[in-house]
Amino acid sequence: MPNDSGSSREGQMMLYQITVGDLTYFKSQQWSLTNHCFLLLVGLLGARQLLAKPIEAWELAVLVALVACVVIAGLTLLNKLQHSIVVRQARLDAAREKLGLEFYATWAAKAKSTEYVHAVWILRGALMIGGLVVCWLLFQGA
Known part of the structure; x- marks a missing residue:
């Protein structure tokens, strides 16, 4: 099946735009x-305030x-998102190479x-x- 250069470029451009959207997301x-x-960390500090003072050791441990x-x-989760970002950046690089010299020259301006x-x-x-600050405040009886 012959590859139509125009539709291939449109496909690459669509992939490029979707990938840029993914990166933003x-x-x-x-x-x-x-x-x-x-x-959530602040909520745990708030929970500490609701407990009777002094709190039991097991409550502090929890x-x-x-x-x-x-x-x-x-x-x-930050690491998983970062991995997804690295994958999308590699896709962008690959798509950029296939979009032609004019696109690449503009990109590298x-x-x-x-x-x-x-x-x-x-x-x-x-x-x-x-996390360290919250633990310190929990031990201080904040």
Whole structure:
């Protein structure tokens, strides 16, 4: 079956546009997930406030375990989303190569600066530091 160059280009362009949309979605999901994890961590601090003072050791242990669960689950999901982003970025690179010299020349008009710190590392760090701070506050009797 002969390959029509016009329909092939349209197909690549459609793949490119869908992939850009996917990237936007996954990146926004990373931020949303981190925000929800922080809400859960704050909720655990609030639960600490509702417990009688002083709290039992087992209650503190349960709260700390829940903090660990929130942080571990958040990091796991951030990593899954990051993997999806890497896959989509590879697709974009492949699609860009097939869209022709004119598209590629336009794309390369200005070189992107090197990204030394990816946003996902900031989100991971914030989540881990947030978990540590919440644990510290739980031990302080916040």
